[in-house]
Amino acid sequence: MKIHYLNCFTCNARFPSSWRTGTLCLLVEHDQGLILIDTGLGESDYIRHPGILRVFRIATRVPLNQKETAVQQVQRLGYHPTDVHHIILTHMHFDHCGGLPDFPHASVHVHRKEYEAFMGRPRRWTDFAYVRKHIAHQPKFVFYEDKGEKWFDFSAIRLPFDPELWLVPLFGHTRGHCGVAIRTDAEWLFHVADSAPIGLGEYAPAWTINLVMGPQAPHLRDFSSAHPNIQITTGHMWLDFFENINKLTKEAIIREL
Numbered sequence: 001m002k003i004h005y006l007n008c009f010t011c012n013a014r015f016p017s018s019w020r021t022g023t024l025c026l027l028v029e030h031d032q033g034l035i036l037i038d039t040g041l042g043e044s045d046y047i048r049h050p051g052i053l054r055v056f057r058i059a060t061r062v063p064l065n066q067k068e069t070a071v072q073q074v075q076r077l078g079y080h081p082t083d084v085h086h087i088i089l090t091h092m093h094f095d096h097c098g099g100l101p102d103f104p105h106a107s108v109h110v111h112r113k114e115y116e117a118f119m120g121r122p123r124r125w126t127d128f129a130y131v132r133k134h135i136a137h138q139p140k141f142v143f144y145e146d147k148g149e150k151w152f153d154f155s156a157i158r159l160p161f162d163p164e165l166w167l168v169p170l171f172g173h174t175r176g177h178c179g180v181a182i183r184t185d186a187e188w189l190f191h192v193a194d195s196a197p198i199g200l201g202e203y204a205p206a207w208t209i210n211l212v213m214g215p216q217a218p219h220l221r222d223f224s225s226a227h228p229n230i231q232i233t234t235g236h237m238w239l240d241f242f243e244n245i246n247k248l249t250k251e252a253i254i255r256e257l
């Protein structure tokens, strides 16, 4: 099973200016068709910038390169947008689900609590990153709730895919935020999205991380040290990560040839 690591929204800090990041979306070549985990911004966001993106641009340097949309990257990989049969969302902030309208045929898998938070009245400041027009095309949603299952020591929900995929509730950043665990050829890939800082690093005091990402980071760091073979990715990664991992993939392809 091949996984493509797509940067679907570059976002660089103004201070420190060395902080250059991309929004990680995973394109999984799965036995049940292409599965996209998060979408980044969509084509329509480039045509008409959502208000939250304008606010974002005050604090960050956002190059806004439309070639970064998931739909254009899927096409550059030689697929058609309709080949993406399923989209799994970690959460519904604009930078994670803006591309939904570019894949109107896909089923959209999301935790019910996240959808409710998206549809409900804003309760905390992070709720202002929800943009209703991202589901104006009325996608086919598939909702999930906790049924008492476990993935390692996390409460988790087995998704209807084989090889296995799990939705792992990591609430806090948003009310229904989840990670996604993917059974890979080697082990597991655990995408914890915005529940922890980039690469689980400690770039800020614990209270700031708690405020922005929620309370999950300490548990995730412990889990990562106890399971060094499990690859953990976060929703935003340093730009180097994308450059290096894509170089590795290219080298692997050349070796295969």
Ligand SMILES: [Zn+2]
Pocket: 091, 093, 096, 129, 173, 194
């Ligand atoms: Zn977010």
